[in-house]
Amino acid sequence: MTGALDAAVGVASVLASGTATASAFDVLTTRHSYVAFALLLCIGLYMMIANPNLVKKIIGLNLFQTAIFLLFITSAYVEGGAMPIVPEGAAETQTFVSPLPHVIVLTAIVVGVSLTAVGLALCIRIYDEYGTLRTDVLRDLLRDEGSLPERPAIGGNDGGEADE
Amino acid sequence: MSDVLLPIAIATPLVAATLPLALGLKYEDAGWSVAAVATTALAGLAAGIGLEVARGGTLSHALGTYEPPIGIELVADELSVAVLVLVAAVSLATLAFARVAGPRGNSFYSGYLLLVGGLTGLVLTGDLFNMFVFLEIVGISTYALIAADRSGASAYASLKYLVVGTVGASLYLLGVGYAFLATGTLNMLDMQVQILEQASYADPLIRASYALIVAGLGLKIAVFPIHAWQPDAYQRAPDAVTTIVAALVSTASAYALIRVSYTVFTVDFLAANDAITTVMLIVAGASILAGSALAAMQSDLKRMFAYSSVAQFGMIVAAVALANETALLGGIVHLVGHGLLKFGLFLGIGLLALGYGARELDDLASAARSAPYTGGAVALLGLGLVGIPPSIGFLGKWYIGVGAVESSLGGGGPAGIGIAVVIFISTLFTLSYVARVIERFYFAGVGVPGGHGDDDHSDGHDDDDRGDGHAAEVAADGGHESATGDGGPLTPVEGAARSRFVPDRVPPASLAILILTAFATVGLGFAGYALFEWFDPFLTEVFA
Numbered sequence: 001m002t003g004a005l006d007a008a009v010g011v012a013s014v015l016a017s018g019t020a021t022a023s024a025f026d027v028l029t030t031r032h033s034y035v036a037f038a039l040l041l042c043i044g045l046y047m048m049i050a051n052p053n054l055v056k057k058i059i060g061l062n063l064f065q066t067a068i069f070l071l072f073i074t075s076a077y078v079e080g081g082a083m084p085i086v087p088e089g090a091a092e093t094q095t096f097v098s099p100l101p102h103v104i105v106l107t108a109i110v111v112g113v114s115l116t117a118v119g120l121a122l123c124i125r126i127y128d129e130y131g132t133l134r135t136d137v138l139r140d141l142l143r144d145e146g147s148l149p150e151r152p153a154i155g156g157n158d159g160g161e162a163d164e
Numbered sequence: 165m166s167d168v169l170l171p172i173a174i175a176t177p178l179v180a181a182t183l184p185l186a187l188g189l190k191y192e193d194a195g196w197s198v199a200a201v202a203t204t205a206l207a208g209l210a211a212g213i214g215l216e217v218a219r220g221g222t223l224s225h226a227l228g229t230y231e232p233p234i235g236i237e238l239v240a241d242e243l244s245v246a247v248l249v250l251v252a253a254v255s256l257a258t259l260a261f262a263r264v265a266g267p268r269g270n271s272f273y274s275g276y277l278l279l280v281g282g283l284t285g286l287v288l289t290g291d292l293f294n295m296f297v298f299l300e301i302v303g304i305s306t307y308a309l310i311a312a313d314r315s316g317a318s319a320y321a322s323l324k325y326l327v328v329g330t331v332g333a334s335l336y337l338l339g340v341g342y343a344f345l346a347t348g349t350l351n352m353l354d355m356q357v358q359i360l361e362q363a364s365y366a367d368p369l370i371r372a373s374y375a376l377i378v379a380g381l382g383l384k385i386a387v388f389p390i391h392a393w394q395p396d397a398y399q400r401a402p403d404a405v406t407t408i409v410a411a412l413v414s415t416a417s418a419y420a421l422i423r424v425s426y427t428v429f430t431v432d433f434l435a436a437n438d439a440i441t442t443v444m445l446i447v448a449g450a451s452i453l454a455g456s457a458l459a460a461m462q463s464d465l466k467r468m469f470a471y472s473s474v475a476q477f478g479m480i481v482a483a484v485a486l487a488n489e490t491a492l493l494g495g496i497v498h499l500v501g502h503g504l505l506k507f508g509l510f511l512g513i514g515l516l517a518l519g520y521g522a523r524e525l526d527d528l529a530s531a532a533r534s535a536p537y538t539g540g541a542v543a544l545l546g547l548g549l550v551g552i553p554p555s556i557g558f559l560g561k562w563y564i565g566v567g568a569v570e571s572s573l574g575g576g577g578p579a580g581i582g583i584a585v586v587i588f589i590s591t592l593f594t595l596s597y598v599a600r601v602i603e604r605f606y607f608a609g610v611g612v613p614g615g616h617g618d619d620d621h622s623d624g625h626d627d628d629d630r631g632d633g634h635a636a637e638v639a640a641d642g643g644h645e646s647a648t649g650d651g652g653p654l655t656p657v658e659g660a661a662r663s664r665f666v667p668d669r670v671p672p673a674s675l676a677i678l679i680l681t682a683f684a685t686v687g688l689g690f691a692g693y694a695l696f697e698w699f700d701p702f703l704t705e706v707f708a
Contacts, residue, residue, distance in 0.1 A: 104293055111304075114304055126320055
């Protein structure tokens with residue numbers, strides 16, 4: 001958490017280029033989208049780790065990815081910048097926001113949507129097979145079925161690692 | 165104009181991936197033929213690219229005539245060609261096995277070709293964001309393929325891989341985002357220059373960027389603390405899928421790590437950031453030890469060699485972090501060699517499971533009697549994995565070890581010696597589990613003509629030992645009823661392939677490929693100097 005925040009502060013100070021002496025309060029008020037990025041990232045990660053429901057894990061994954069999209073979009077913003085669409089023949093006099101991060105985010109959204117689709121398809125298959133989406137119940141069922149190794153039987157080391 | 169080979173090599177499997185689904189409307193099983201044609205074409209293209217690179221050095225192509233650094237660049241140098249040839253060869257060779265072992269159906273082959281296309285693109289791209297896209301294409305098709313046999317356990321293993329793999333790719337994207345913020349470019353070569361011009365190696369943004377990229381790719385490669393998805397995924401996947409995934413997917417991610425570390429961030433960056441390389445070395449060392457130790461505890465063959473991959477990739481990550489020429493050469497050789505060895509091992513295990521329905525080490529007593537060629541090839545590949553010369557497995561480990569010692573002697577602190585010691589210990593562990601396999605294959609049941617007496621015991625013994633786990637395991641194999649309990653040495657399943665030339669009851673085409681792979685690993689072991697010559701231009705460029 002602090003690592004991500006530090007990084008966000010680092011981002012902010014680089015963007016401020018010159019006025020890098022922003023205090024923590026200034027960062028919170030003027031760079032709030034970076035703070036939002038760090039928060040979303042952490043909430044997403046926490047949901048993936050702590051929530052026992054598989055579908056909610058996938059929702060956490062989406063939050064995590066959305067946070068990264070937000071970082072890219074924020075980095076593209078230029079104060080007073082216009083949309084980077086120039087009609088043919090028009091003079092390029094205005095300031096534009098950077099178009100490249102937008103393209104990147106569009107591509108990343110497509111990737112994220114396909115991932116969500118595959119993940120949900122797998123969830124449906126798991127639900128059809130076992131009738132539950134909770135990882136703890138699922139793990140018990142898999143152990144009964146013999147698909148997961150019995151925990152205490154094999155040395156302690158493996159038991160800790162076999163199915164995180 | 166030969167640079168146009170690069171986009172064609174990526175487009176061929178990707179375009180072909182649409183065909184099985186389209187043709188599937190009319191023909192029941194067009195998938196395999198389409199895949200065979202596409203991967204053969206890819207092998208030809210890979211050979212062509214290899215020849216061009218051998219003749220004229222690095223090959224590059226600007227996509228859509230947008231010149232880099234604005235446009236996306238495709239690059240083939242000595243390193244990418246080596247991995248590209250591995251990708252093409254393994255994807256072609258796996259098809260022979262997939263035809264007999266399944267999974268069948270047109271959609272499987274669409275996924276297969278998508279995977280091959282993604283791997284090709286990952287290896288050839290010269291753009292960081294483009295690399296993310298190909299990383300995800302590889303990821304998505306791998307998740308789909310792992311769950312291709314429609315069982316619940318494989319779906320769960322695949323979903324676990326999906327969540328972890330996506331976090332890995334997202335961390336990589338985040339790292340690329342940070343580097344983009346600092347430099348404003350995405351082209352690898354341009355970024356190498358811009359990092360120095362617009363930032364510095366001590367810039368926190370650049371450091372965070374590299375750390376995030378390493379963490380992300382580490383998840384995809386499956387190094388020790390974050391490897392938990394990998395054994396399940398390899399074990400639950402259908403045999404043909406494990407063969408290609410174990411040989412190529414982690415290999416491609418490790419390639420990406422080498423590429424990003426040395427082409428984008430350069431050796432000087434690694435030298436300037438001791439903290440990052442030290443953490444990488446510690447993680448790599450833990451990975452080598454834990455992977456080998458866990459592998460030695462397994463009784464399921466696929467799971468055993470899956471854990472062994474964790475250890476081998478630990479060595480490759482160590483080679484990257486050591487940042488000297490010998491170690492990096494070892495890392496690259498081991499990358500390719502390990503891909504080939506694991507391809508052969510998982511193919512051999514798959515063949516034994518297909519012909520004899522046995523997947524557990526205990527079920528395979530005196531396998532070498534019923535299946536001498538398959539058993540022999542698996543034993544040979546296993547010894548290669550241990551690192552017995554002459555085998556490519558020896559070369560890679562040797563160079564990494566020598567590089568580690570060199571870095572310590574050159575003032576790099578005790579970390580290098582530590583890595584060398586860890587590699588030595590891991591070799592002993594590897595020997596212990598490979599020796600168990602060889603002992604089972606060749607010596608179990610000796611002296612009992614036509615059978616081995618301990619089989620009936622071991623069944624009863626199993627039930628005490630592991631409860632109903634074993635019985636359910638066998639039942640979960642579906643069509644392949646286990647061969648144990650009959651009292652015979654190793655009874656083939658009903659309808660197992662029969663050949664005129666060999667006693668092995670396994671499909672002859674796949675057996676030929678297996679034997680060829682085993683000899684190839686030994687042959688490449690003799691080619692140490694040629695490999696050094698081949699990678700020399702890349703290494704001199706990196707360490708210039």
